[in-house]
Amino acid sequence: xxxxxxDYLNIYAKLVIxxxxxxKKDDTVQILGQVDQAPLIRLLSEYAYQAGAKKVFIQWxxxxxxRLDQTYQSIESLTExxxxxxxxAETLLEQRTKRLAIISSDPxxxxxxxxxxxxxxxxALATALDKVRTAQQxxxxxxxxxxxASPKWAAxxxxxxxxxxxxxxxxxxxxFKATRVCEENPEQAWEKHEATLNEKANYxxxxxxxxxxxxxxxxxxxxxxxxNHIWESAxxxxxxxxxxxxxxxxxxxxxxPDYHRAEGVVTATKPLxxxxxxxxxxxxxxxxxxxxxxxxxxxxxxxxxxxxxxxGGKFLGEVAFVPHSSPISASGLIFNETLFDENASNHLALxxxxxxxxxxxxxxxxxxxxxxxxxxxTVHVDFMxxxxxxxxxxxxxxxxxxxxxxxxxxxx
Ligand code: ZN
Ligand code: ZN
Numbered sequence: 001x002x003x004x005x006x007d008y009l010n011i012y013a014k015l016v017i018x019x020x021x022x023x024k025k026d027d028t029v030q031i032l033g034q035v036d037q038a039p040l041i042r043l044l045s046e047y048a049y050q051a052g053a054k055k056v057f058i059q060w061x062x063x064x065x066x067r068l069d070q071t072y073q074s075i076e077s078l079t080e081x082x083x084x085x086x087x088x089a090e091t092l093l094e095q096r097t098k099r100l101a102i103i104s105s106d107p108x109x110x111x112x113x114x115x116x117x118x119x120x121x122x123x124a125l126a127t128a129l130d131k132v133r134t135a136q137q138x139x140x141x142x143x144x145x146x147x148x149a150s151p152k153w154a155a156x157x158x159x160x161x162x163x164x165x166x167x168x169x170x171x172x173x174x175x176f177k178a179t180r181v182c183e184e185n186p187e188q189a190w191e192k193h194e195a196t197l198n199e200k201a202n203y204x205x206x207x208x209x210x211x212x213x214x215x216x217x218x219x220x221x222x223x224x225x226x227x228n229h230i231w232e233s234a235x236x237x238x239x240x241x242x243x244x245x246x247x248x249x250x251x252x253x254x255x256x257p258d259y260h261r262a263e264g265v266v267t268a269t270k271p272l273x274x275x276x277x278x279x280x281x282x283x284x285x286x287x288x289x290x291x292x293x294x295x296x297x298x299x300x301x302x303x304x305x306x307x308x309x310x311x312g313g314k315f316l317g318e319v320a321f322v323p324h325s326s327p328i329s330a331s332g333l334i335f336n337e338t339l340f341d342e343n344a345s346n347h348l349a350l351x352x353x354x355x356x357x358x359x360x361x362x363x364x365x366x367x368x369x370x371x372x373x374x375x376x377x378t379v380h381v382d383f384m385x386x387x388x389x390x391x392x393x394x395x396x397x398x399x400x401x402x403x404x405x406x407x408x409x410x411x412x
Pocket of ligand 2: 318349380381382
């Protein structure tokens with residue numbers, strides 16, 4: 001690295017506020033992150049104020065306290081969401097507060113706890129904050145998700161490095177690389193990157209395929225696409241027409257499937273950390289859009305609960321393309337964190353579809369979105385299916401097949 005760690009952390013924080021969340025004068029900003037990321041959170045807060053924010057709200061999180069809650073509280077306590085928590089979230093939404101979430105959790109921090117309790121707690125929170133979650137997914141507000149390296153997370157990515165410090169440094173380096181912080185002019189590099197992704201999205205939007213067919217070892221799956229679907233990439237617009245970048249890093253071009261139409265089998269190619277547990281070696285069988293069977297070599301019970309116990313959890317809500325040669329994939333690492341792993345691989349998501357994935361979607365009611373084929377759900381969980389062996393065809397309304405991916409790379 002050319003600069004010191006502190007220099008890069010500064011460049012990163014500034015980039016996130018300017019290019020990601022695009023904070024401007026008189027904005028209110030919420031930052032959510034783990035207590036061990038205080039140095040980064042303070043930098044982000046300062047850059048937000050310097051960009052003109054009138055108030056920055058910080059919501060501190062802590063894996064270890066969360067584990068204590070999940071261990072000692074009864075299922076009744078865990079599922080009882082206090083009114084003030086809902087009021088706070090709804091007030092911030094009404095004020096159009098821009099929301100920045102920092103991911104740094106130990107992907108396995110709830111390992112060994114009762115999956116039924118964890119699932120019930122997640123479900124209760126998602127249901128209580130339904131209004132806020134749905135509004136965010138319809139881009140009512142600007143929101144950005146970024147990552148920060150923590151020792152526990154880094155240890156799962158670099159188990160062969162000797163010390164927690166070496167592991168954490170290595171993970172930070174990957175985060176800086178993937179977010180283009182090491183480039184000469186990171187803000188310009190992002191503009192160029194967004195333009196490249198937009199080109200792919202524009203082609204797919206023009207094609208308006210009726211369905212996609214995926215084939216790879218262990219995968220033979222056809223997924224329908226709704227009428228007037230929109231392929232999106234890095235940049236989004238909030239309800240006020242302000243631009244923001246929802247994920248940093250991001251390498252994907254994505255849309256919503258028609259949740260009634262998925263047929264076949266798909267095998268995941270990377271593990272997934274969901275609900276504080278690592279799930280690995282997954283296969284899914286789909287019939288008429290619904291998952292009819294799931295298997296996993298690790299974390300099968302958690303996966304089954306995800307599919308069976310959450311409203312909309314057994315239907316697809318996202319299809320996304322990422323070439324196998326994308327920079328994050330080229331690192332050859334498994335990050336055990338969706339923000340990184342989804343940007344290294346073609347993926348699908350179970351659960352909620354983004355309202356912006358269809359023309360006029362952000363103005364539609366939940367019923368209208370459902371009628372248009374966009375899955376409504378309390379969850380949104382990406383799982384990775386891409387590899388260098390994956391081919392994908394677009395199927396037109398008259399049954400013509402046009403290559404989209406060949407051997408893991410864009411075919412156009
Ligand atoms: Zn995605
Ligand atoms: Zn997703």
